Amino acid sequence: MLLCLFIVTHLIAGVLLHSCNHEHKDEFDDVQIGVVISPVMSNNMIREIGIYWKNPNIKIGDSVGLYNKDPNFNDALPIFKFTPDIPHGFRKTGISADFIPTSKLSFSKKCLGYYVAWIRDDVVKKTNCLSTNPSWMGDRRKTLEHLKMRDIFLPGTHDSAAYAKHKNSQLELIVDKYTITQDEDVLAQLIYGARYLDIRIGRYPNHEHTFWGNHGPFRIVPLKTVINAVKYFLDKTDEIIIFDVQEFPVGFKTMAAHYELTDYLEKEFAHYLLPRPANGWKITLEDIWNSNRRLIIGYDYASVVASRTCVWPQVGHQWGNVRTIGALYKHLNKVETQAAEESFNPNPSSQPRAAMAQLTPTTFDVIFDRLGGLRKMAENVDINITEWYNEEWQHTANVVAVDFLKATGIVETAIEWNDKRAAGC
Numbered sequence: 001m002l003l004c005l006f007i008v009t010h011l012i013a014g015v016l017l018h019s020c021n022h023e024h025k026d027e028f029d030d031v032q033i034g035v036v037i038s039p040v041m042s043n044n045m046i047r048e049i050g051i052y053w054k055n056p057n058i059k060i061g062d063s064v065g066l067y068n069k070d071p072n073f074n075d076a077l078p079i080f081k082f083t084p085d086i087p088h089g090f091r092k093t094g095i096s097a098d099f100i101p102t103s104k105l106s107f108s109k110k111c112l113g114y115y116v117a118w119i120r121d122d123v124v125k126k127t128n129c130l131s132t133n134p135s136w137m138g139d140r141r142k143t144l145e146h147l148k149m150r151d152i153f154l155p156g157t158h159d160s161a162a163y164a165k166h167k168n169s170q171l172e173l174i175v176d177k178y179t180i181t182q183d184e185d186v187l188a189q190l191i192y193g194a195r196y197l198d199i200r201i202g203r204y205p206n207h208e209h210t211f212w213g214n215h216g217p218f219r220i221v222p223l224k225t226v227i228n229a230v231k232y233f234l235d236k237t238d239e240i241i242i243f244d245v246q247e248f249p250v251g252f253k254t255m256a257a258h259y260e261l262t263d264y265l266e267k268e269f270a271h272y273l274l275p276r277p278a279n280g281w282k283i284t285l286e287d288i289w290n291s292n293r294r295l296i297i298g299y300d301y302a303s304v305v306a307s308r309t310c311v312w313p314q315v316g317h318q319w320g321n322v323r324t325i326g327a328l329y330k331h332l333n334k335v336e337t338q339a340a341e342e343s344f345n346p347n348p349s350s351q352p353r354a355a356m357a358q359l360t361p362t363t364f365d366v367i368f369d370r371l372g373g374l375r376k377m378a379e380n381v382d383i384n385i386t387e388w389y390n391e392e393w394q395h396t397a398n399v400v401a402v403d404f405l406k407a408t409g410i411v412e413t414a415i416e417w418n419d420k421r422a423a424g425c
């Protein structure tokens with residue numbers, strides 16, 4: 001009550017009203033419901049639609065429906081319906097979402113053909129849809145601009161360049177099962193709302209493309225492809241991106257190799273990258289926007305950062321190296337609890353940190369395919385990550401980097417809590 005006297009209204013893609021004033025709360029304000037897309041592929045299924053929900057005031061007779069048009073239209077009929085019997089949970093639908101090529105995605109927020117609704121007494125009480133979020137930061141410039149990158153909840157992708165976008169289900173080789181971490185290319189990841197990219201680079205001087213996006217020793221996609229996607233997105237939007245070069249798994253034995261890479265990045269991202277300012281990560285979003293350079297390149301090698309102003313100190317990765325969901329919870333709880341303590345005694349450099357929200361297989365897990373591959377592992381934790389960041393760590397979250405972005409609700413969660421933080425909740 002004392003903190004939350006503000007009602008902040010945003011007019012974004014319809015009406016999004018956030019109020020922290022508990023006295024005038026609608027009973028459905030806190031209900032969450034959303035559509036996610038499974039990363040798991042099998043012979044007869046790809047992109048299976050899942051629905052997550054949270055409704056502490058669930059009543060007998062309530063139902064949840066999946067629709068392929070806006071459920072508020074009178075003639076909308078559900079294509080799948082079920083009766084939730086617990087206050088929060090997750091349900092797979094057996095329905096496969098259509099393939100959407102990245103070229104069909106646009107730069108304004110849009111529902112992509114799948115909607116969910118909470119129904120009580122035949123009345124639609126709350127809806128949501130599978131949505132893009134290409135402009136969420138720029139749309140909130142007024143409420144975010146006084147903040148630093150360290151202060152906002154920023155959805156990100158882990159190993160962003162290790163992607164494979166398949167139209168049809170296919171059998172994966174064991175290498176793919178343990179190297180592919182994303183099912184959308186980098187442009188689509190950004191359009192869906194990620195603003196933090198975790199990039200690992202391999203250097204292959206004898207190859208047509210010298211630099212590649214890698215996962216460990218495996219090269220996945222030419223770095224040039226990733227760079228072009230980032231530039232195209234920045235051209236079309238007013239968003240801010242962290243391009244964080246985190247690992248150098250192949251071809252970086254010498255300082256000369258690092259300087260070759262930073263020179264290449266500087267040339268490719270000329271007019272896009274923001275040179276590191278004197279106050280470093282303490283810069284506000286307002287100053288970033290005013291500079292009209294909305295790309296920050298992090299570089300995980302201090303001696304390179306010391307001699308090149310085109311790169312910034314990297315975002316600190318917080319790894320659990322855990323293989324079970326319980327251990328992942330413990331790891332994330334530890335880093336977020338620590339962040340809450342530090343908020344009384346802030347990090348002097350304001351360097352952002354990334355909670356790495358995925359399981360990590362051991363070598364033997366990979367050799368014996370014990371955990372079923374990264375897709376299966378992500379499916380098992382992605383829903384829980386969303387729930388945890390909605391209910392426990394929403395006040396402290398900074399960057400949260402996930403595998404298979406659309407299998408989580410992390411983008412919606414981050415946007416919602418950035419609004420609530422701005423409103424003093």
Ligand SMILES: *[C@@H]1O[C@H](CO)[C@@H](O)[C@H](O)[C@H]1NC(C)=O
Nearest residue numbers: 088089090325326329383384
């Ligand atoms: C993960 O989420 C599922 C579905 O909501 C739930 O049944 C399970 O208990 C959760 N696990 C943990 C460790 O929170």
